[in-house]
Amino acid sequence: MEFLLEPLEYEFFRHALLAAFMIGASSGLIGVYVVLRGMSYVGHGLSHAAIGGAIVGITLNLNFYTGACAMGLLAALIINKITKNNKIKLDAAIGIVTTAMFALGVAIVSKMRNFKQNFEAVLFGNILGITGEDLMIIGLVTCITLITMFFSYRALLFSTFDSEAAQVSGIKTAPVQLLFSLLLTLSVIASLNVVGVTMVAATLIAPAVTARMLTDSFSKMIIYSMFLGAITGVTGMYLSYILNVPSGTTIVLFSALVFSLSLLIKPARSLKKRLSLP
Amino acid sequence: MPATFPSDPQVHHAVKLTGVTAGYEHNIVFDNLSLEIAAGQFVGIVGPTASGKTTLLKIILGLHSAHAGKVQLHDSTPANKVKPGAIGYVPQLGSVDWNFPVTVAEVITMGLYTNGRIWPWLSGQEHARVRDLAHRLNIDNCLQHHISDISGGQRQRAFLARALINNPKLLILDEPTSGVDIKTQHEVLHLLSDINREGISIILTTHDLNAVASHLPWIICFNRGIVAQGRPRDIFTNEIMTRTYGGDIVIVKYQGHLLIANSTPLNFNGDNQ
Numbered sequence: 209m210e211f212l213l214e215p216l217e218y219e220f221f222r223h224a225l226l227a228a229f230m231i232g233a234s235s236g237l238i239g240v241y242v243v244l245r246g247m248s249y250v251g252h253g254l255s256h257a258a259i260g261g262a263i264v265g266i267t268l269n270l271n272f273y274t275g276a277c278a279m280g281l282l283a284a285l286i287i288n289k290i291t292k293n294n295k296i297k298l299d300a301a302i303g304i305v306t307t308a309m310f311a312l313g314v315a316i317v318s319k320m321r322n323f324k325q326n327f328e329a330v331l332f333g334n335i336l337g338i339t340g341e342d343l344m345i346i347g348l349v350t351c352i353t354l355i356t357m358f359f360s361y362r363a364l365l366f367s368t369f370d371s372e373a374a375q376v377s378g379i380k381t382a383p384v385q386l387l388f389s390l391l392l393t394l395s396v397i398a399s400l401n402v403v404g405v406t407m408v409a410a411t412l413i414a415p416a417v418t419a420r421m422l423t424d425s426f427s428k429m430i431i432y433s434m435f436l437g438a439i440t441g442v443t444g445m446y447l448s449y450i451l452n453v454p455s456g457t458t459i460v461l462f463s464a465l466v467f468s469l470s471l472l473i474k475p476a477r478s479l480k481k482r483l484s485l486p
Numbered sequence: 487m488p489a490t491f492p493s494d495p496q497v498h499h500a501v502k503l504t505g506v507t508a509g510y511e512h513n514i515v516f517d518n519l520s521l522e523i524a525a526g527q528f529v530g531i532v533g534p535t536a537s538g539k540t541t542l543l544k545i546i547l548g549l550h551s552a553h554a555g556k557v558q559l560h561d562s563t564p565a566n567k568v569k570p571g572a573i574g575y576v577p578q579l580g581s582v583d584w585n586f587p588v589t590v591a592e593v594i595t596m597g598l599y600t601n602g603r604i605w606p607w608l609s610g611q612e613h614a615r616v617r618d619l620a621h622r623l624n625i626d627n628c629l630q631h632h633i634s635d636i637s638g639g640q641r642q643r644a645f646l647a648r649a650l651i652n653n654p655k656l657l658i659l660d661e662p663t664s665g666v667d668i669k670t671q672h673e674v675l676h677l678l679s680d681i682n683r684e685g686i687s688i689i690l691t692t693h694d695l696n697a698v699a700s701h702l703p704w705i706i707c708f709n710r711g712i713v714a715q716g717r718p719r720d721i722f723t724n725e726i727m728t729r730t731y732g733g734d735i736v737i738v739k740y741q742g743h744l745l746i747a748n749s750t751p752l753n754f755n756g757d758n759q
Contacts, residue, residue, distance in 0.1 A: 244586060361606035366596040369586055373577055373648070376547050377599050378570025420587055424632035427606075429587045 215449045223343050224335035224402070224448075224455065228441035230350040231399045231411070232459075236437025237357055238395050239416035240430050241388060244368050249299055250287075250389075252409035253306035254396045257283035259330060259405045260313030267316055273345055276397045279309050284389040292382070333404035333456025335448050342401050349398035353391050364388065365426060402441075407456035414463035415440060421470035440466055499561050500525045500656050500687035501546055506555030508538075508545050515541045516710050519555070523689060525655070528682040530698040531691045533708035534731050539691040542708065543660055546689070547575055560655060570599075574649030574686075576659040579641055584634040590644045591616060591629040597651035619647045623677070639670040643677070650681070657681065659690040663697050675701035695722070699744040722746060 215221040242248060258280040265275015287301045357364065366374040367381045375381050396408050403411045419432035444459030451458065501523040509515040515538040523529055531539050544550035545557055560572065574597075594616050595608060603609065608616070620626040623643040628636050633644065642662055649657055662678070663671040675697055682688050692698055698705060698718070705721045707713040707730040714726045722744050727735040738745040 358606060359604050362596070362599045362603075365588075365592075366599050369588060369593075369596065370577060370582070372547075372549055373575050373596075374599070375549055376573055376575040377597065377652075379599060424587050424589065424635075425630075426586075426588045426592050 211450070212446070215446065220336055220338065221445075221449060223338045223340070224445050225442060227338050227343055227346050227402050228445040228455070228459065229438050230346050231395075231402050232415070232437035232439070232441025233434045234350045234353045234395055234437075235399060235411045235441075236415040236419075236433040236435070237430060238353060238392055239412040239414075239437070240419070240426075240433045241364060241368055242392065242412050243416040243420070245388075247298065247392075248409065248413050249302055250392060251396055251412040253287075253302035254280050254283055254393050255400065255405045255408040256310035257306040258393075258397050258400060260309035260311070262330070262400075263313035263316050267320065273397065276400065277394070280393040280397050281390060283309055284393045285386075288386055288389050330400050331404050331406055332454035333402050333407060333448075333459070335445060335455045337401050346398045346402070349394045353395055356387070356391060360384065360387065402455060403459055404454065404456035407460045410460040410463060411437070411441075411456075414460070414467050418463070418467045418470045421467070421474045436463075436466060498525055499523065499558065500527065501689070502556075502558040502561070503545070504556040504558075506545060506557060507553045508541055508550065508555075509553065510541075514553070519711055521706075521712060523687065525560070525687050526682070526685055527704055528679065528688045528702055529690070529704045529706060530702040531689065531706045531708050532693070532695060532698060532730070533713075535693075537709040537730075538711075539708055540660060543658055543689070543691060547573060547658060571597075571652030572655055574652070574654035574657040576642075576645045576649045576657070576662060578660045578664065579638075579645065580661075580665055582633070582641075582645075586633070588633055589630050590620075590625060590633060590636065590640075593633060593644050594620065594629075594647045594651060597648040615651060616647075619651055623647050637670070638666040639673050642666065642670070642674050646674075646677070650686075654686065656687045656689070659688070661691055661693065663692050663694045668697075671697045672701070695727075695746040696744075699746060718744060 216225070239251075242251060258276040261279020261282075262272050262276040264279065266272065268275070283305050286305050287298070290296050290305075291298050291301045363374070363379050363384050366377065367379050367384050371381050396412075399408050399411060415433045415437035416429070418436050419429045422432055423429050440463045441459055444462045445455055447453075447458035447462060448455035499522055501521065503519055503521040506519045506521075507514060507517045508519075519542075531542065533539050541550060545552055546559070548557075595612065598608070598612050598615075603612075616629075617626065620629055623646060625636075625640050625643050625647065628640055633641060636644070646659075646662075649659075657678075659678070662674055666674065671694060678688055678690070679701060690702075699722050700718075703717065704715070705718055706715040707721060707726055709730050709732075713730045714721055722737050724735065724737055727737065727746065736747050738747070
């Protein structure tokens, strides 16, 4: 037990643990819709756009989150707009929009030789890098995500499962999609310092696909995914401290391990289901 | 209390289209189409692939805008301003993602969105409504099953329950008989017939001419416009079928039933003779 309690003496670890718990739970929730809407690549793309925006913001003497947020939201709006008529598929739109924004950030870093900002934490996550400000932003984004998704549960589920029937039932599917894209962008940006740009996609997807292996019910999948996200976040953060490797990598590797275990459980569930069906 | 589907005796037209032109960008699917479907009717729309049946349904459902013309539902309400829940819609089951993690109960409760309730969980009244409807449609024993773990007929009834949960005045089904065996086709059409007798107007599209010939009271033959409409015995003639499908179709009357077949059978090698 001591190895669990000892790191809690440090304030930076308590911050990191709380951040990983909140990010894990909210990513687990939002990840269910990401996976079921076939948007698994979106988190990866938006994180790249956000980092491009963060670099632009820093060169303009703005806060890290201001630039990341502006560029991330802009990317989400542009992607939403250009995929609306179905001529350009989502994956293609993400590929061009977010990569272009990331490229802009890289170009600025290359041009400004005196650029001092260390982006290693943002790329791979760093438990030392989570400040009180980060924690506040993560808490705020988690609250907004949980509350919004709680009250739009019915509209989100219906429009994700059957968009046309949802429209016939009076759901404005385009605003629902836009709202979801904005929440996803905020979640991705809030996750950057905890898991890093390169790992965000996996933290969104892994808990959701693991939960899918464990249940056939949507409401249970949501609960399992949030729980798994929070647990893997906290465990990954401990592993990061113990093994002294970036937190993003330990969270993702532990999530992948849990997912692998769920693959072993799936055949047993299928057999049980076959036996219980009439 | 059993679920019932009250009708409105004051409504004369379930659907009224006047001079409607519709299509996609530069491709006009049908032009200047006028169509009236009386309240309480049970109508089947038949026609070849790409004849515009689905576009017609989407225009009625408000999912697609007409280039020109007027679409009215329930007499005077513009189609895109119909009260949510007034139309029940059952999509083609072929378009459903059967791996989506939802149980039969969760599918049915999706239809309750229009109640205006913001809480994710169901109220006691909503629970009772789901149970009653499931019991009536004979799917109450599989409410907690995943949608892929039930039979084709049960799947169709689960989506029908979702469409009926708000007591709609009009029920629209896109090819409800496709992808199911002949026994299930008959079950589904009998069930729809029972629902129609309670006053709900029903419009469906189908490719299964034999099933609609023996079950539906009114048929619209559609091929980028209305070719003909009327009772099956008046509609299923060689002349009308040839005009609708553009090929030779044989109609046989056997023991009071109409049997429709392609006039060019396959030989044992699988080639057209």
